[in-house]
Amino acid sequence: MIRLEGVGKRYPDGTVAVDDLSLEAPRGRITVLVGPSGCGKTTTLRMINRMVEPTSGRILVDGEDTAGMDAARLRRSIGYVIQHAGLFPHRTVLGNVMTVPRLHGWSRARARERAREVLELVGLEPAHARRYPSQLSGGQQQRVGVARALAADPDVLLMDEPFSAVDPVVRGGLQQEFLALQERLGTTIVLVTHDIDEAIRLGHRIAVLREGGTLAQFSSPADLLAHPADDFVADFVGADRGYRALSFQRAQVPIHAEQPLREGTGHAPGSGEAWRLVIDADGRPLGWRHTDDPEERLRLGGTLAQQDGTLRSMLDAALSAPSGRGVVVDDRGVLVGTVRADEVLRAIQQAPRPTGDTVRTAEGTE
Amino acid sequence: MSLLGVDLATVLELGQDHLLLAGVPLLVGLALAIPLGWLATRRGWLYPPLVAGTGLLYTIPSLALFILLPGFLGTRILDPVNVLVAMTVYTLALLTRTVADALLSVPGHVRQAATAMGYGPARRFLAVDLPLAVPVISAGLRVAAVSNVSIVSVAALVGVSQLGSLFTDGFNRNAMGPIVVGVIGCVVLAVLFDLVILLVTRLLTPWKVSAS
Numbered sequence: 001m002i003r004l005e006g007v008g009k010r011y012p013d014g015t016v017a018v019d020d021l022s023l024e025a026p027r028g029r030i031t032v033l034v035g036p037s038g039c040g041k042t043t044t045l046r047m048i049n050r051m052v053e054p055t056s057g058r059i060l061v062d063g064e065d066t067a068g069m070d071a072a073r074l075r076r077s078i079g080y081v082i083q084h085a086g087l088f089p090h091r092t093v094l095g096n097v098m099t100v101p102r103l104h105g106w107s108r109a110r111a112r113e114r115a116r117e118v119l120e121l122v123g124l125e126p127a128h129a130r131r132y133p134s135q136l137s138g139g140q141q142q143r144v145g146v147a148r149a150l151a152a153d154p155d156v157l158l159m160d161e162p163f164s165a166v167d168p169v170v171r172g173g174l175q176q177e178f179l180a181l182q183e184r185l186g187t188t189i190v191l192v193t194h195d196i197d198e199a200i201r202l203g204h205r206i207a208v209l210r211e212g213g214t215l216a217q218f219s220s221p222a223d224l225l226a227h228p229a230d231d232f233v234a235d236f237v238g239a240d241r242g243y244r245a246l247s248f249q250r251a252q253v254p255i256h257a258e259q260p261l262r263e264g265t266g267h268a269p270g271s272g273e274a275w276r277l278v279i280d281a282d283g284r285p286l287g288w289r290h291t292d293d294p295e296e297r298l299r300l301g302g303t304l305a306q307q308d309g310t311l312r313s314m315l316d317a318a319l320s321a322p323s324g325r326g327v328v329v330d331d332r333g334v335l336v337g338t339v340r341a342d343e344v345l346r347a348i349q350q351a352p353r354p355t356g357d358t359v360r361t362a363e364g365t366e
Numbered sequence: 367m368s369l370l371g372v373d374l375a376t377v378l379e380l381g382q383d384h385l386l387l388a389g390v391p392l393l394v395g396l397a398l399a400i401p402l403g404w405l406a407t408r409r410g411w412l413y414p415p416l417v418a419g420t421g422l423l424y425t426i427p428s429l430a431l432f433i434l435l436p437g438f439l440g441t442r443i444l445d446p447v448n449v450l451v452a453m454t455v456y457t458l459a460l461l462t463r464t465v466a467d468a469l470l471s472v473p474g475h476v477r478q479a480a481t482a483m484g485y486g487p488a489r490r491f492l493a494v495d496l497p498l499a500v501p502v503i504s505a506g507l508r509v510a511a512v513s514n515v516s517i518v519s520v521a522a523l524v525g526v527s528q529l530g531s532l533f534t535d536g537f538n539r540n541a542m543g544p545i546v547v548g549v550i551g552c553v554v555l556a557v558l559f560d561l562v563i564l565l566v567t568r569l570l571t572p573w574k575v576s577a578s
Contacts, residue, residue, distance in 0.1 A: 049482060051478070051481060051482060072484045072485065072486045073484065074484075075481070075482055075483065075484035076483070076484030077484075080479070080482035080483065082475055082478065082479055082482070083475070084475055086475040086476055086478060086479030086482075087476075087479070088476060088479070088480070088494060088498075089473075089476065089498065089573055090494075090497045090498055090571070090573045091573070092573075099483050100483050100484065103483065103484050103485065132573045134573070148483070158482075
């Protein structure tokens with residue numbers, strides 16, 4: 001657990017980067033610091049591992065004041081991932097990942113073994129281990145950056161814009177993997193981003209900072225979307241926050257039975273519907289076919305909603321299907337049935353609005 | 367055996383002297399320039415005086431330095447030590463700026479990552495900053511090597527023998543042969559230095575080769 005108590009950073013020229021910031025990053029959770037540029041989020045992150053020394057307040061890691069610790073030793077115990085990965089260009093991928101174990105005094109053989117383990121953990125092929133960073137793609141470099149930060153098995157991981165230098169297609173996948181990895185390892189993470197969407201996707205708790213380094217709001221993502229503390233937060237969260245809040249709501253939506261066509265079979269007895277869903281031999285949806293189409297083309301398109309998915313995913317499935325029927329699958333991807341947009345909207349109408357008070361300290365909602 | 371009227375054994379002996387008088391100061395100068403360059407990057411206000419100050423040393427004419435140094439060092443005028451010290455001064459003049467700029471060329475995010483990983487300042491310098499500065503330092507070293515090979519020949523005027531002695535000899539005897547041999551010897555030495563520096567750089571920076 002990381003606790004900031006009235007932390008401030010004032011530079012000799014009088015500039016205040018961070019002002020009287022108090023918040024708590026709970027153990028085993030992802031806490032996101034988000035805000036516009038100049039809000040002091042990176043400075044705050046760097047004060048945690050003392051890359052920047054606070055000028056007021058104190059920072060506790062697991063109850064211990066970091067000011068009393070040896071700075072280099074503290075940093076070795078905290079993983080750190082930065083934008084563009086910050087890999088050492090003169091070391092191989094393996095050498096990069098071995099860095100912190102070697103600083104801890106591990107033998108070369110043990111560090112190498114551990115590095116191979118972590119590289120596998122972050123999903124990097126062993127063939128890359130002997131390459132140099134410049135020979136990797138941006139996404140691969142970022143994986144190595146995460147592997148390097150995790151190599152000494154730290155309890156705490158600090159991440160500064162870890163995904164912003166990666167192209168959007170790769171970013172989505174990396175974020176998913178990152179969430180799964182965090183859940184598996186239970187690492188306490190503090191992550192900085194300027195992207196509110198990323199904050200909402202990744203954070204268990206979100207601290208919105210405003211210019212001048214003051215805390216505007218500290219709450220759960222659902223709460224942030226439903227109850228922005230003031231105009232600044234509402235503005236920063238964005239115009240479609242009402243829609244995005246559906247990402248955190250689940251409700252019973254009637255699921256209609258579908259009479260799908262199996263792939264390869266020709267015209268099946270008509271169900272009276274103009275659009276027929278085509279599934280593969282295992283029952284996984286492949287696409288839609290219009291019964292009037294003489295060429296029997298398969299229209300892809302249409303997102304899939306999980307059976308226990310959020311209202312957002314249900315609505316999106318219904319809106320994106322050419323038939324207007326949103327495809328619902330179970331966790332193996334097998335067709336369950338379809339939902340209708342009007343019925344999803346009715347469920348949204350009836351769903352309770354997210355409640356909960358905005359909190360500035362840790363004794364809040366989770 | 368002789369070459370253009372100059373005894374080959376003499377040429378080899380002079381070449382060897384030339385090699386030592388140019389090469390040893392190159393290594394000593396580099397060894398001194400690294401801490402000075404590091405100092406210049408550690409404290410911002412030290413950069414201008416250190417880099418400009420050492421750079422100014424290069425403007426002292428070599429002949430003047432050869433003649434003045436015995437007064438400072440207490441050596442005899444014919445002592446090769448004067449030449450070694452003078453050449454070290456010139457190497458230092460060229461390399462202090464090179465080393466400082468090479469260290470400053472290390473990308474900021476790499477330096478920050480190193481600090482964040484838990485490197486102390488000294489360890490970070492040896493493990494991260496210096497290896498990454500090698501390509502730029504090497505480029506400066508190649509210039510300094512050629513400069514040294516060229517300047518050393520002037521020492522013939524104060525009686526320290528090396529390939530430059532062939533120039534004074536040819537001038538005194540009004541013979542072209544020794545001068546041509548001396549020039550060829552200097553060029554061969556300069557190319558030799560260049561090749562050695564390139565080779566060592568290549569070995570120290572495997573990451574550069576594979577990056578291209």
